[in-house]
Amino acid sequence: MPASTLRTVKPPHETRTRILDAAEELFMQHGFEGTSMRQLTAKADVNLAAVNYHFGSKDALIEAVFRRRLDPMNGARIAALDAIEATGRPLTPEAIIRAFVGESLRMIEDAKGGGRNFIRLLGRSYTEPSKPIRVLIGQLYEPAMERYKSAFERALPQMPPEELVWRMHFMFGTLSYTLAATDAVQLIAGCKPEDRHDARLLEDRLTAFLAAGLTAPLKHVVRKAA
Amino acid sequence: MPASTLRTVKPPHETRTRILDAAEELFMQHGFEGTSMRQLTAKADVNLAAVNYHFGSKDALIEAVFRRRLDPMNGARIAALDAIEATGRPLTPEAIIRAFVGESLRMIEDAKGGGRNFIRLLGRSYTEPSKPIRVLIGQLYEPAMERYKSAFERALPQMPPEELVWRMHFMFGTLSYTLAATDAVQLIAGCKPEDRHDARLLEDRLTAFLAAGLTAPLKHVVRKAA
């Protein structure tokens, strides 16, 4: 028997982690349906059957990919808001926005871990055609969403609730699209941003843009009838 | 022979149009890879081989779906800008934004034609994983993009070009996400908008939000170093 066929021993959860990491990257590059189990297991360097053994099915793997990162990230979002409130300073709209946006960009900065892959994947998934995936993301976001909505309501007491919902929706879109479209900026100009040290600058740009949009004057409300 | 097997006679391009309409709707609902030729041809009520006969391949069909609507729409965008300039009035940022956004929402309003389906599909496609599709969309958008970029440059002479590119990028994201996520608003609150008579109101809301973001003060520029 050749020595090369020796089975390698792996620490516990090694295989699970390798699969999740590979899935994160491939899903980001080719989408869920565009990524086959054979590509995925080849990249993770595990057996084809490993995904079904450890996760049950491809759909369950997709869910696991989201849960691994989304729960901690939204937990950190809520904690960031709590931390600001704990100082006693008043919550300005800009501070709220920065807390929300910053948590995404923090993940992009750690290029070592797959956080960057996940953030891009996440940006794409907001407009995912598959209904179960959208429902899952909605569930995972709900706690943080409620928390931020009420924070904005307190910071902008004069804003009609319906208008606030729309503006949060716009904010969400801007963030999601910006995260997803690393190369789509070229659509406008040939300027592809260096993503490393630009994360901080991007946070400033995004926050300034979103804070201005969120607090824009309410001139159009008078038209509302229905 | 039963009368029901009679072959129906169709006007020229009937089949092509039926396929394009069905593709628009199914691609919007299930994505490109999630839509099979069998579903598609069944919905269009044409033979399975019809797509390959009329378009050559599934990929060519996808391209045709975009070309049919995108070229006229971006043409209308440029024309809208020309029309404003023809009046001699100065081009304000808000007017430019309204010209761009309005053309998308105009298409949503005609619920009869498949324009609404296409707009949602388009919103999703900006973050499409498939590289050829992103390249195609980039090509189709390029003329309008150049035109609007230079219009903004004239309307905002004090804005650094790099900053303008980013803010246009943010605008694009907001619009794209808003169009794509008809039901994703529920992610924030249980408010699902009535889409018909809200199109005008949505245009006002979007324009106000985007105009404020685009013209936000430039406080963060001082940080820039690289």
Place this chain on the structure above:
DNA sequence: GTATCGTTCAAACGTTCGTTTGAACTGGAA
């Protein structure tokens, strides 16, 4: 040693995919 449990493996399962084929059919020109 041996029984046990969790894991990995190569091979195969049945299904569905996009595409191709060659014949059948239609409407109009020769």
Place this chain on the structure above:
DNA sequence: TTCCAGTTCAAACGAACGTTTGAACGATAC
């Protein structure tokens, strides 16, 4: 009528898909 270009049709193609199977393996407990 005969012919022909354009189109539609049922059937099949090979490839790739997600998943399942049952044996082999390594480590631990008895």
